[in-house]
Amino acid sequence: MEDIIKEILVSEEDIEKKVRELGKQITKDYKDKNLMLVGILKGAVIFMAELAKSIEMPVLMDFMAVSSYGKSSTSTGVVKIIKDLDFSVEDKDILIVEDIIDTGLTLAYLTDNLKKRGARSVKICTLLDKPERRKVEVPVDYRGFSIPDDFVVGYGLDYAEQYRNLPYVAALKEEVYS
């Protein structure tokens, strides 16, 4: 694996510690609420599974898969829902679980979409954040780590569907994707 990795940005130990902290905070904040985790496929799967184990109360878990509408999404932020939720969001307190926020367009769209469908509240929990790349403001309620503008893989994140199973987050060597 070393041959494709430029640098480990977040170690396995640091991720595990952070996920437990986030789980504790979410447990406190949602004590009297109707929490439903919405994971965004596929990148958020590993993070969502670990996070859910750190939340000490009953939660619903559901997933969505989205893709951007080609070029137009860079200006409009409209995303296409490939797989929708199984549950209704009505009267639920939704926590969207994402692997990474880049431009913010995906989450700005999804937050608005879930609110319009009658969610009681919609908040965002992301493992990684690339603040330098933001195009639209999105309130990040729970953030694991801010990272520089590097293409990263691991802990759910892929390059051409590979490397999702790495237990840490790493920047790829430029020659791998150029």
Ligand code: XMP
């Ligand atoms: P937005 O809408 O915030 O998109 O621009 C967030 C989505 O972009 C993908 N993304 C990455 N995926 N390594 C990846 O594997 C990266 O460095 C990276 N940066 C952005 C990701 O799918 C995320 O959900």
Ligand code: MG
């Ligand atoms: Mg991806």
